[in-house]
Each structure stands twice: as structure tokens, then as C-alpha cells.
Amino acid sequence: MNDxxxxxxxxxxxxxxxxxxxxxxxxxxxxxxxxASDAAVCAPLVFExxxxxxxxxxxxxxxxxxxxxxxxxxxxxxxxxWRRHEVAVDAQGQIVAVLAAHDGRRILxxxxxxxxxxxxxxxxxRMVPMLLRGLILETELPKPKxxxxxxxxxATLADARGNGVFTALFEHALSGSQSVQxxxxxxxxxIVLDVLVNNPRAAALYQRLGFVALPRRRPVSRRLPxxxxxxRMRLGARSGA
Numbered sequence: 001m002n003d004x005x006x007x008x009x010x011x012x013x014x015x016x017x018x019x020x021x022x023x024x025x026x027x028x029x030x031x032x033x034x035x036a037s038d039a040a041v042c043a044p045l046v047f048e049x050x051x052x053x054x055x056x057x058x059x060x061x062x063x064x065x066x067x068x069x070x071x072x073x074x075x076x077x078x079x080x081x082w083r084r085h086e087v088a089v090d091a092q093g094q095i096v097a098v099l100a101a102h103d104g105r106r107i108l109x110x111x112x113x114x115x116x117x118x119x120x121x122x123x124x125x126r127m128v129p130m131l132l133r134g135l136i137l138e139t140e141l142p143k144p145k146x147x148x149x150x151x152x153x154x155a156t157l158a159d160a161r162g163n164g165v166f167t168a169l170f171e172h173a174l175s176g177s178q179s180v181q182x183x184x185x186x187x188x189x190x191i192v193l194d195v196l197v198n199n200p201r202a203a204a205l206y207q208r209l210g211f212v213a214l215p216r217r218r219p220v221s222r223r224l225p226x227x228x229x230x231x232r233m234r235l236g237a238r239s240g241a
Contacts, residue, residue: 026164029096031172034085036074038095042085043069045098049155052196052227053141057133058122068121078113085153086178088169096160097169100153103183104144139221140230141194149183151193170209174238191235198227210236 034042047054047066054065072080079102088097102110114134118127144150151173156166174184174191183189193211195202203213211233220229 026168028091029165029168030089031169031176032087032089033178034073034082034087034098036076036082038082038085038087039070039073041095042082042087042098043067043073045095045155045157046073046080046085046100046153049098049153052225053137056225056228057137058130059133071121072117075117077109078117079107079110080117080153086169086173086182088165088172090160095157097156097165098153099151099155099166099169099173101173101182101184102144102150102152103189104146104148104150105183107143110143136221136223137228139218140224140228142232144192145190148190148192151184151191154193166205167209186235186238192232194230194232196227197229197231203231203233206233210238212236 043066046069047062051062051065054069055062058065058068060068069080072078073082073085075081076083079100084100084102085098086101087095090096115127115131118130122130151170154166154170173179173182174186179185180188184191192214193206195206212235214232214234216231220226
């Protein structure tokens with residue numbers, strides 16, 4: 001879950017498919033930090049960034065996954081919080097893309113927070129198997145190391161795909177005023193993400209953004225569904241750096 005790193009399971013970016021005949025264009029976009037009030041809009045996008053990962057981790061239908069993400073997004077802490085996310089907004093004020101950044105220096109409390117969040121939302125009996133599946137998923141989508149920042153939860157609204165929206169959001173995230181605070185200074189940090197092996201379109205997009213696939217260091221867990229096999233990618237040197 002770009003946590004889908006990326007998907008982020010948690011995380012893969014959805015910016016593919018045929019171009020849409022709507023009025024959106026990259027020049028009309030604005031970018032800002034996400035807000036707690038964005039939860040209802042951003043949660044479905046976060047889910048789309050890694051729907052297979054979320055359904056495996058939580059073991060509940062899509063609607064319940066989205067309800068959990070809506071709850072978790074509105075919280076002040078944790079890997080699903082609005083405080084980790086940045087959004088692209090079109091000329092009509094609609095959020096059309098989202099991404100999260102997980103700075104490896106600032107994730108110490110993430111695991112306890114996930115336990116607390118699952119407990120509050122699902123209760124203790126349902127939480128335990130979720131945590132066990134989460135440990136399995138983490139063998140494929142590991143947390144970022146201290147020197148890394150993991151980009152995750154990357155997704156674009158369906159009718160805005162194919163127009164460069166996510167590319168614009170990503171470039172802004174790496175060059176905007178919050179890039180250092182979010183750990184997205186590519187000159188100082190290793191920027192990584194995860195992409196599903198069976199999602200070559202997402203991999204191609206990330207390659208265009210400058211990411212390079214890293215060699216696998218461990219076999220895929222036998223307990224992990226085959227469709228969740230992923231590749232970790234790292235952002236290469238950028239021109240002008």
C-alpha cells in the first residue's frame with residue numbers, strides 16, 4: 001500500500017488509459033497539503049492506489065476498506081493521516097490526485113498507531129488477523145529505511161487520468177516549499193516506491209519520472225497472494241541536481 005510501497009500499496013499510481021475529453025489541464029492545477037476535511041474525497045483514491053493490498057490486509061470488502069481509510073485519513077497521526085498527504089486540485093476546486101510521503105526518520109510511531117486505529121475501528125477480534133496479514137504484506141512492502149522516503153498512496157481521479165496530473169503533483173511534491181519537511185528533497189534523501197509486478201503501466205510511468213527498479217533481495221512469501229508481488233523502485237539522479 002504504497003505503503004503500497006506504493007502501492008504505495010500501499011501503493012500504484014493510476015494515471016493511465018485513454019485521454020479524457022474534459023476541460024482539465026495541468027496548467028489549471030494547484031497543489032496543497034491535504035486536510036482532515038479531505039478524508040471523504042481522498043480515502044477512495046488512497047484505496048484505488050492499492051486496492052488488492054488493502055483488501056488482503058484488512059480482509060473486508062472495498063466499501064469497508066474505504067470507510068476505514070476515511071476514518072484513518074482524518075486522524076492527526078499514522079501512515080494514513082492527512083498530514084502525510086499532498087493533493088492536486090483542479091480549477092473547480094476538486095481534488096484530482098493524491099500522494100503520501102513516509103519519511104523513514106519519522107515512522108517510529110506508525111506501527112503502534114496502526115494497532116490503535118484498527119482496534120478503534122474494527123475491535124480486538126477482527127484486528128488480530130489484520131495485523132498478522134499486515135506482517136506478511138510488510139515482507140513485500142517494507143517500511144522505508146532511515147535514509148529513505150517512501151512515496152505511496154499515489155492515485156489520480158478516473159476522469160483526470162492521462163493528462164499528466166499525477167506527474168505534475170509528483171514534480172511539485174519534490175520541488176515545492178514542503179519538500180524538505182516531507183523528506184522529499186531528492187538531493188538529500190533516497191526516494192523509493194513499490195509497484196506491482198502485474199502493473200506494467202504504473203512501472204512505465206514511474207520510469208518516466210526517473211525511478212529505477214531495484215533487484216529483489218528476498219523470495220516472495222508463500223503466504224502472500226501471487227498478485228501482490230511487487231518491485232521496489234528508487235528515484236535516480238535528477239537533472240540539475
